[in-house]
Amino acid sequence: MKQxxxxxxxxxxxxxxxxxxxxxxxxxxxxxxxxxxxxxKEGEIEFVHxxxxxxxxxxxxxxxxxxxxxxxxxxxxxxSLKQEGIGLAQMMEVPLVVVDVQRVGPSTGMPTLPSQGxxxxxxxxxxxxxxALVFYPAxxxxxxxxxxxxFNAAEESRSPxxxxxxxxxxxxSETVDLRRIRFSLKKRSLAPLGTGNRHFTGLxxxxxxxxxxxxxxxxxxxxxxxxxxLSVADKYAFYEYWKNPQATTLLIAFGIxxxxxxxxxxxxxxxxPIRLFPVLAGPLKEIAAPYQRVVVVEMSDGQYxxxxxxxxxxxxxxxxxxxxxxxxxxxxxxxxxx
Amino acid sequence: MQYKDFVKWSRxxxxxxxxxxxxxxxxxxxxxxxxxxxxxxxxxxxxxxxCSGRAAGYFxxxxxxxxxxxxxxxxxxxxRGNPHLKVLVFSGDGDLVGIGGNHLIHTARRNVDLTVxxxxxxxxxxTGGQMAPTTLKGxxxxxxxxxxRYHPLNIQGLITSNHNYFYARSSAYHINHLQKVIRExxxxxxxxxxxxxxYCIENFGRRLGYRFGYEMLLKIKGIYKINRSxxxxxxxxxxxxxIK
Numbered sequence: 287m288k289q290x291x292x293x294x295x296x297x298x299x300x301x302x303x304x305x306x307x308x309x310x311x312x313x314x315x316x317x318x319x320x321x322x323x324x325x326x327k328e329g330e331i332e333f334v335h336x337x338x339x340x341x342x343x344x345x346x347x348x349x350x351x352x353x354x355x356x357x358x359x360x361x362x363x364x365x366s367l368k369q370e371g372i373g374l375a376q377m378m379e380v381p382l383v384v385v386d387v388q389r390v391g392p393s394t395g396m397p398t399l400p401s402q403g404x405x406x407x408x409x410x411x412x413x414x415x416x417x418a419l420v421f422y423p424a425x426x427x428x429x430x431x432x433x434x435x436x437f438n439a440a441e442e443s444r445s446p447x448x449x450x451x452x453x454x455x456x457x458x459s460e461t462v463d464l465r466r467i468r469f470s471l472k473k474r475s476l477a478p479l480g481t482g483n484r485h486f487t488g489l490x491x492x493x494x495x496x497x498x499x500x501x502x503x504x505x506x507x508x509x510x511x512x513x514x515x516l517s518v519a520d521k522y523a524f525y526e527y528w529k530n531p532q533a534t535t536l537l538i539a540f541g542i543x544x545x546x547x548x549x550x551x552x553x554x555x556x557x558x559p560i561r562l563f564p565v566l567a568g569p570l571k572e573i574a575a576p577y578q579r580v581v582v583v584e585m586s587d588g589q590y591x592x593x594x595x596x597x598x599x600x601x602x603x604x605x606x607x608x609x610x611x612x613x614x615x616x617x618x619x620x621x622x623x624x
Numbered sequence: 625m626q627y628k629d630f631v632k633w634s635r636x637x638x639x640x641x642x643x644x645x646x647x648x649x650x651x652x653x654x655x656x657x658x659x660x661x662x663x664x665x666x667x668x669x670x671x672x673x674x675c676s677g678r679a680a681g682y683f684x685x686x687x688x689x690x691x692x693x694x695x696x697x698x699x700x701x702x703x704r705g706n707p708h709l710k711v712l713v714f715s716g717d718g719d720l721v722g723i724g725g726n727h728l729i730h731t732a733r734r735n736v737d738l739t740v741x742x743x744x745x746x747x748x749x750x751t752g753g754q755m756a757p758t759t760l761k762g763x764x765x766x767x768x769x770x771x772x773r774y775h776p777l778n779i780q781g782l783i784t785s786n787h788n789y790f791y792a793r794s795s796a797y798h799i800n801h802l803q804k805v806i807r808e809x810x811x812x813x814x815x816x817x818x819x820x821x822x823y824c825i826e827n828f829g830r831r832l833g834y835r836f837g838y839e840m841l842l843k844i845k846g847i848y849k850i851n852r853s854x855x856x857x858x859x860x861x862x863x864x865x866x867i868k
Binding site for chain 2: 349479483488
């Protein structure tokens with residue numbers, strides 16, 4: 287049965303389908319519809335309208351430790367506040383899904399026009415070194431599908447997986463038949479609290495015992511966690527590629543920007559990463575090789591272009607679409623001017 | 625389980641200084657756990673950051689040591705995730721009342737079924753002895769070298785402003801009272817907050833002229849009196865329990 291569904295609703299329904307047991311959040315446009323949908327499910331799931339963004343992610347961490355699949359959702363200003371909890375979940379290796387529906391920043395910015403300016407915040411917003419798994423859908427159907435995949439990846443990696451959306455995508459309504467979508471579900475990977483004498487801590491620790499002044503051990507620990515994240519990421523290497531043998535330029539875009547530039551596929555090749563981080567280095571290097579130019583079109587001032595350039599080790603042109611508006615004609619003209 | 629079984633001996637010795645009050649309180653907690661007959665899989669302990677925040681790791685149960693000020697939301701998530709678990713929050717005044725103050729207001733308002741032990745030593749001990757929201761007016765600390773200009777936060781007033789509450793004040797000296805209060809707090813079907821009047825000798829007391837921890841303990845003995853049937857408010861020098 288086809289239904290008209292909004293991006294945010296698809297995220298909420300995807301989470302429920304993945305086995306969501308706990309949700310906490312704080313109201314923020316353009317993410318609040320996720321919260322509204324799940325508030326209706328109170329009783330079936332544990333739902334908390336928390337006092338703030340920091341509380342909501344920490345509650346989700348607690349609920350995940352206690353045995354429930356947990357999620358929180360927010361937008362850029364809230365994402366900045368949640369970074370503390372994201373770091374804690376990385377250090378304690380707690381499965382969790384964090385949804386960030388991006389809007390123009392910094393600070394309160396342009397409430398609440400869409401943006402893609404949280405890309406680096408999603409990768410590296412919390413302090414210290416860690417690898418984040420970040421997914422970015424581009425349709426309502428994908429909002430559903432990749433919310434489920436985010437939960438699976440969270441269980442497999444035991445980490446806080448980030449699902450990025452933009453205000454356009456979150457408020458986009460499309461007809462979708464959710465029953466048609468095929469997926470597998472990962473079971474809980476962490477034994478719940480109350481089953482032993484384990485110690486979870488934000489400190490560097492060895493089998494639950496803090497080990498905070500051993501540099502050699504830190505290096506071993508970091509190598510293990512990094513390998514873990516990279517090997518799990520390999521299983522979630524989602525992307526889309528429109529090959530174009532006539533083209534000399536490869537466009538890279540994600541989320542709503544990829545939707546907007548799709549009509550350009552007759553003239554350019556287009557690569558759309560769905561797993562934004564870790565950057566899809568393997569496929570990207572191979573795909574970009576034959577093209578003379580690589581252009582990243584994004585609603586930020588080159589945040590992802592810098593990441594792509596780092597991986598490709600060659601010049602990457604940034605085409606920023608700023609200020610919360612996106613027009614195909616403008617992008618076409620900017621491409622012609624390159 | 626015997627009280628010794630609630631201690632994670634592999635973590636010994638603790639990080640706490642000789643003469644510190646936190647060890648005294650920790651001991652009263654494990655005595656209480658034995659007396660209540662709790663099993664290992666019935667309890668989890670959550671702490672924030674600070675000297676008191678290290679307590680979670682010394683309990684021989686599943687325990688969580690979280691970011692600064694966030695013990696309460698993590699504990700609430702755990703309780704909602706598994707309502708059968710007894711959840712004990714053991715942390716300090718800087719963590720629970722200072723940086724975690726907003727969570728304290730709202731966890732108490734939601735009346736989440738948690739037992740909270742707040743070691744009030746009136747300072748940030750782990751970071752060297754700075755002024756806390758609980759530091760008395762006039763006290764000299766690293767961040768109030770000319771004397772604290774502000775009055776301390778009224779924790780009793782904050783907790784008892786709610787529709788339902790369990791607020792207790794006890795001390796590191798009055799250990800029988802403290803044990804009794806801990807058992808009552810665990811039995812209370814809602815948010816139970818125990819403010820334990822404690823002290824910090826190394827990074828607070830010494831600057832104020834105390835030489836040993838027990839001098840600070842005797843000071844507490846001299847000031848505080850137990851009120852077994854308080855009316856609406858505990859006076860500044862009273863220990864007791866207020867419930868509604």
